[in-house]
Amino acid sequence: MSPAVLLAAEGGEIHIGKHWTVSLLGFTLNLDTIIATLVAGAIVIGLGLWVARRASVGKPTKLQIAFEVTKEQIEQQVEDNLGIRTAPWVVPFAFAIALLILFSNLLAILPSEEWLPPPTADVNLTFGLSFVVMLAVWFTAIKRHPVRFFAHFKNPMAIIEEITKPISLSLRLFGNVLSGVIMIQLIILLFPVWLFWVPFTAWKLFDIFIAVLQAVIFTILTIIYFGQALAEESDAH
Template sequence: MSTAGPLAAGGGEVKIGEHWTAHPFGFTLNLDTIVGTLVAGAIVVGLGLWVAHGASVGKPTKLQIALEVTKEQIEQQVEDNLGIRTAPWVVPFAFTIALLILLSNLLAILPSEEWLPPPTADVNLTFALSIVVMLAVWFTAIKRHPVRFFAHFKNPMAIIEELTKPISLSLRLFGNVLSGVIMIQLIILLFPIWLFWVPFTAWKLFDIFIAVLQAVIFTILTIIYFGQALGGESDAH
């Protein structure tokens, strides 16, 4: 997918959705998105190994506490929506998704957006993430309740709902992160160099809030979709 296009601002131009690309075998690869995703993924793996290596019950580090609190919140959401015993693997799945999206979003606060924008500002990544989530949800629903899953498609609105879930999930994340990238470009163009650092810094701080908020929303919706797919099982437990 392509989202490229110019937007005039004052005497300059804001470039939307432009990527440095490669074209192997006739396919277009957005290399900045791939590199950004690999960087975020490497940080997730690195944090996990680091915390696991130095994990302590008596003297936990601040990072260990932060990750444990995040995991506990996800466990609570899973318990509330479908019951942990119903699908215990949803917790690590949602936890990994949350960390990957959060760290991808947080690349927006680095002064490197021109050559390495946050990968979640590319709809190709957000749509891929939402498809992975929905495939996992649908697989779980078919595995646990195949008759009920296919029976509910007798209602045409159910088909539309299932098709719009990955679209809305991806576009919500993409739109919010991309808007932050555009705002930074507008600030640089509209403010003189001696003044632009004030709104620039303020918006970077706001970017942190947006990064956390969008990761939370994506993760909660992921858990809710699993809850809908396994509806009734948590009550049985």
């Protein structure tokens, strides 16, 4: 196996956390995660540009319909939790997060997993995404309700809750995607070459379901956190 893989089956063992790394200014960078994230981001941008150029009211493509349905579902979640007029910018933010996570997760179904593992199977990326989300949530809460935001820290449980939000958000995504990668390695180890393609194919199909589900969960929780930050204002609507 290449050092780029997250998991390497060597001598009948599975080694977790192997990455293709490089040192830069005293930091160790996981290049496989960075490249895979860039690939997922490029796919999202490329598909977005393709849909925008070929968008049609009369004869929409299947991809355009998929994008529009996804956007409508996110708009509905934002409307239910915040009110569109309260925070219209949350829709494109959540939409971008959802698509990036979705296509990052879907890299797990490619046969090139050895060289291009799903970046969401690396806790560094999932925690980074969660931290960006929470920074946006905290900034929004401070901007809209500064007194209320800082006042609620009088309760020690509120401090713990704010700390655990990005941790739980990142570990949930990381754990589910990583478990799928582990399962593939277990299937390769446990089944003979002539037979392993059956459970391998079945699990890859299940990976698609997990990829979509985890993207949905992350996006909904993101919207809910924004809803909590704008609770008073959203109640007015």
